[in-house]
Each structure stands twice: as C-alpha cells, then as structure tokens.
Amino acid sequence: MKKAWLSAxxxxxxxxxxxxxxxxxxxMHVLLGGEQVGTNMPASNAESVEEIVNxxxxxxxxxxxxxxxEIVKPTVxxxxxxxxxxxxxxxxxxxxxxxxxxxxxxxxxFNVFVEVDEAPVAKDLRMQLVLIAPDGKEVDKxxxxxxxxxxxxxxxxxxxxxxxxxxxxxxxxxQVQMKTDKFKSYVVVGENSFTVGR
Numbered sequence: 001m002k003k004a005w006l007s008a009x010x011x012x013x014x015x016x017x018x019x020x021x022x023x024x025x026x027x028m029h030v031l032l033g034g035e036q037v038g039t040n041m042p043a044s045n046a047e048s049v050e051e052i053v054n055x056x057x058x059x060x061x062x063x064x065x066x067x068x069x070e071i072v073k074p075t076v077x078x079x080x081x082x083x084x085x086x087x088x089x090x091x092x093x094x095x096x097x098x099x100x101x102x103x104x105x106x107x108x109x110f111n112v113f114v115e116v117d118e119a120p121v122a123k124d125l126r127m128q129l130v131l132i133a134p135d136g137k138e139v140d141k142x143x144x145x146x147x148x149x150x151x152x153x154x155x156x157x158x159x160x161x162x163x164x165x166x167x168x169x170x171x172x173x174x175q176v177q178m179k180t181d182k183f184k185s186y187v188v189v190g191e192n193s194f195t196v197g198r
Contacts, residue, residue, distance in 0.1 A: 134170025
C-alpha cells in the first residue's frame with residue numbers, strides 16, 4: 001500500500017515541478033512517513049495536493065513557513081460480521097462474516113468492527129461509519145466516535161447496524177469517515193462492502 005502512495009505522490013510531484021520557484025514562489029516539501037517524496041513542488045499546489053490526498057483517504061498538515069507538507073495515511077481495517085462479543089479476558093470473538101444477503105427489503109442486523117493504526121495525532125479525532133447504497137446515497141449513519149490520539153494512535157471499536165432496511169439489489173459499502181479539529185470535513189479512510197441479490 002505504501003508503494004502505491006509513493007507512486008501517486010511522485011506523479012503529483014513531477015506534475016507540479018514545471019512552474020516551480022522561478023516566479024519567486026516558495027517551494028513545498030512533501031513528506032510521507034517522515035521521508036521526502038520526490039522533488040520540491042511550488043507552494044501554490046498545496047490545496048490541489050490536499051484535495052487529492054483526501055480523496056485517497058489521507059490527511060495533510062501543511063506549514064507555510066517551513067514549506068513542509070506532511071501526509072498522514074491511517075491504516076484502517078474493517079470487518080462486517082453478524083455478531084461481535086468480548087469475553088471476560090478481553091478477547092474479541094466474531095461470528096459469521098457478512099458477504100451478502102439474497103433478498104432486499106428485509107430488516108438486517110449486522111456489526112462492523114474497525115481497527116485503526118497510524119491515525120492522525122489529535123486531541124479530538126472524530127470517526128463515523130456510513131452505510132452507502134448501490135446508487136451512492138446514504139442509507140444509515142452510526143454515532144460519532146471521539147478519540148484522543150495524543151498518547152496512542154492505534155485503537156479499535158465496533159458498532160451495530162440494527163434492523164437496517166436494504167431496499168436495493170447491488171453492492172452496499174460501509175465507509176469509515178474520519179476528521180480532526182485541523183480538518184474541515186470528513187475523509188473516507190476505509191471501506192468494505194457486501195452485496196444484496198442472488
């Protein structure tokens with residue numbers, strides 16, 4: 001996954017070098033995991049790079065004074081299962097992964113287990129699960145989860161979708177959306193899917 005990110009960012013870097021600092025514009029240094037990616041870019045590309053990184057499920061922290069743009073890409077895994085239980089000794093037990101349902105218009109109950117590593121460091125990290133229908137419309141949304149990742153940026157949580165009516169045939173997506181006080185809007189950082197229909 002890191003190689004794909006590096007390739008995409010390298011392409012961005014090469015595309016942005018053409019109108020570099022010859023016009024007196026500041027240079028921007030793009031960093032991923034503390035390592036510089038490619039060559040410097042013009043600072044005017046900061047907003048465009050941020051948009052692209054957000055669409056790829058990451059966040060940027062840009063310091064105009066130093067010209068450093070740090071890219072943070074959380075690692076997110078999610079399982080859609082019929083049930084989740086936690087035993088007395090804190091072991092998490094899953095039952096029956098959900099691959100799909102044969103009929104629509106029947107209320108379904110399923111659980112989503114989310115594991116997050118390398119989350120952005122924040123006092124107030126917010127996350128939510130969103131169920132998206134095959135037509136791209138939102139079907140249901142879970143509660144907003146809040147975490148402080150200043151001491152540890154790896155965690156997990158689970159959330160049930162109870163008696164959710166799946167009205168269409170096709171592929172449904174469960175998206176994990178995340179934001180911090182530094183970022184204006186939610187970014188989709190992970191997703192999983194299941195189908196309804198034969």
